[in-house]
Every structure is written in structure tokens, then in C-alpha cells.
Amino acid sequence: MIIKSFGAAKNVTGSCHLLTDDKDDANIMVDCGLFQERDFEDKNYELGFDPKKVDYLILTHAHIDHCGRIPFLVKNGFKGQILCTKPTYQLSKVLLLDTGKIIFENYKYELKKSLRKNEKKPELLYDESDVLNSFDFFNPVLEYNKPYNLKSGFVIEIRDAGHILGSSFVKIKKGDGSVIFSGDLGNKEKPIVKNFEYPDEADVVYTETTYGDRNHRSFQESKEEFLAAITDTLKNNGNVLIPSYATERAQDILYLLREFYEQGLLPECKVFLDSPLALSVTDIFVQNLSYFKEDKIPLFKKGDPFDFPYLNIVRDTEESKQINNVSGRAIIIAGSGMLHGGRILHHLKHNIWKKENAVIFVGYQAKGTLGRLIVEKEKKVSILGESFKVNAQIYTINGFSSHADQNELMEWITAVKTKPQKVCLIHGDENVMKVYKSKLEEKGFIVHIPDYGEEIGF
Ligand SMILES: [Zn+2]
């Protein structure tokens, strides 16, 4: 079998791996995500392979860096099946529609700019109609620990990756050859979804390495840090901005804020969830209770565990603009998580230059994103074409990450009884991968870091 990576190879986003057998009988893809790092965005327009020849796309989970190029794949002739779990399908639909809109808005903006400057017209990656077309190809039949037969003798089996609702890692087998793709592995301390399961033997394991170089603070410490950042800001009549994707992280954050509220720890304030998607996502959560940690199920059965009196859900852009009239003591949760686009950018424009405000990052910020620049203490940043001074307080709470840390990544891979012939590192910054590589080598693993498009045979 031969595997080539066309994304998340020596970078974090754009996950996309293609497996073919020696006879070229079946072409199986794992994930087809959007590149979100600024330096890699051009790669979104080149797939690197013929989409018409792909028979199956196995989708590990609904994050855009794993599913965000599916409409582009379909637009370019993909006719195969997209295999995933039911929640992955439900969440992908919501997230892709949103992404389709953002891509189209950005395109219109760039087009106007190019016309004004008499420059080359930008290319539209895809729009809402391409997103709608792509839904016809989804086949959400995969269930954890149940083998599923593909053509030409391939068998796949997924297990819970413990990362977001419905997330999985997958083993692909044919005869006595096998490979595992980790997808994104979860942080075991996360409050709602179950923990990851462990892999069994395979010839080759592809593993994500997002946090391969470090360990998270404990969840409890992170909760305390989070509460302190909020209380300090509200005390000074500032606003708190929390960049977050609409799914999962936003729910985790609301879950915590509700908990703080019930414990009497949250000062009086207005919490805005500025996301039209949030309601549909909560519905999807409630329809999939079997994916949650046992002790959390009763809470969902009792009602909406994300709701509390300070919470306002913002649906349309008009309402979103009005948040800016609230002077102080507001907590605003909006996407996108890495400040790659979305409504959060408008809130940043209004808040980032005032020192009483705070931006609290609760998720990974990939290299080359605006989020990363701010986290790395850049003093001046460009937001929607305008330059702003960063005067607001910047906090990073890494214990809320939905990714496994170094110890957890190690725990997952060392659970295999017989070592694979090779471990391939993907979905990470290259310098992070190097740190994790030497950790694995200390344990006797043979490790390789594939390049974009490099052939890995076994
Ligand atoms: Zn993910």
C-alpha cells in the first residue's frame, strides 16, 4: 500500500491523506480539510490528486481542518462515499454551510479589492451550493468498534478518538497489511465527550502531534485561571472576548460558565454567544447522548446544560453589531477560534485596543494565524485590513484544549502491544514534531515525518 499526505504534512491544518493499494484497485482518503494557516492557504486550491479516482473518504471528525475541502473535492468531480459517524455528519453539515458562507464573503471582499486595484481576480474555492451538493455523498454508517467492508477487500474499523462529538480514529486493513490514522486525539480531562480508546496493532501508524512538545495544565488549574481572567476583567468594567468555534469548545465554555454561575462565582455580566450555529449544535448534542461521559447524560436529560440567565444567543448580524453598544462587562464568545475569519474579527476591532478588555484564547493557534500573532505578543496587528494596537490583556488557557497533550499522545501510541514498523507524524508544527519524534525514538519507535506528497509505502 502507498500513502501520500496532501495536508497536515509538516503543518497543522488541511488534513488530507490518500491511500492506494499496489494494484490501484481502491483509493481511500482520510479527511479532506481546509488549510487555515495563512502561509498555506494557497494549497487549498490544489488537491494534488485526481478526485474522480477516489472511492472513499473516511472523515475522522467534523472540524473544518478535516472536512473543510470536501465541497471543493466534490466540485472537482469526486463521486465516492464519505464515510463517518452520525454526529460527524450532522456537525459537518452545520460547519460546512457556515464555512461556505465565510468563503463566499471573503471572496466578494477580495474581488472588490482586485477590481479596485485592477489586479487578477481571486478564485472562488466553493460556495453554499457546492456545500449542499457535497451532502449527497455522505454515508454516516460508521460505528465505533464495528468493522465495515469496502470494495477490493479493504476493511475499516473506527474507535472513539475522544476529541469532539463523534470523532474517531481509523484502522484500514487489507489482507495482512494495516494502517491506523489517529485523526485528532482528545484531551482526557474535557468535561463532556468520552475519553479516547486505544489502538491495536498496525504496520504503520499516522499520529497527530499538535501538542507533541508539551503538556497541558490540569483542567482544574485551567478553570481557576479562566475564572480569574474573567473576574479581573469584569471588575475593571472590561469586555472579555473568547475566540471559539461554534462546536464543542463553545459548548465546553458555556458549560463552565453555567457551572461558575451556579456556584455563585460568576460576577454579574452579559454573556453573548455570537453564533447562529450554536443552537443547531446544541440540538445535535442532545440527539447523541450515547457519546457522552456517563455522569454527564442526566444533565442533558434534565434540560439544556449550556443555558443560564446571563446568556444571550445572538443569531443575526444586526444583533451581533449591537453587542458593540454594550459598554463593558460583556463576555463575547464568537468564531473563528484561530481568528481566521468570522464575527470575532469585528469584536476584536472594537475591543483589542482598550487595555481594560481581555482576549482569552482557549484553543490551539496555528502558526501564521492572527490568533498566533496575538498570543505571541505582537504589539500591532492587522484586522480586516486595518491596523490595531494590542492593548487588551491576552490570556491563553491551554488546559481546555480538545487535543491530547504529549503525555496523552504517548499513552495512546504506547498502548499498542507490538510496535508498528513505522510511525508517521502529521498534524503539527515541524519543530513540535521533532520534539515528539525524539520522545518516541527514546521508546524504540521508528519515526518518520512525511513531506507534502511524499510516498510512504509498506
Ligand atoms: Zn479536530
Ligand SMILES: [Zn+2]
Ligand atoms: Zn485537526
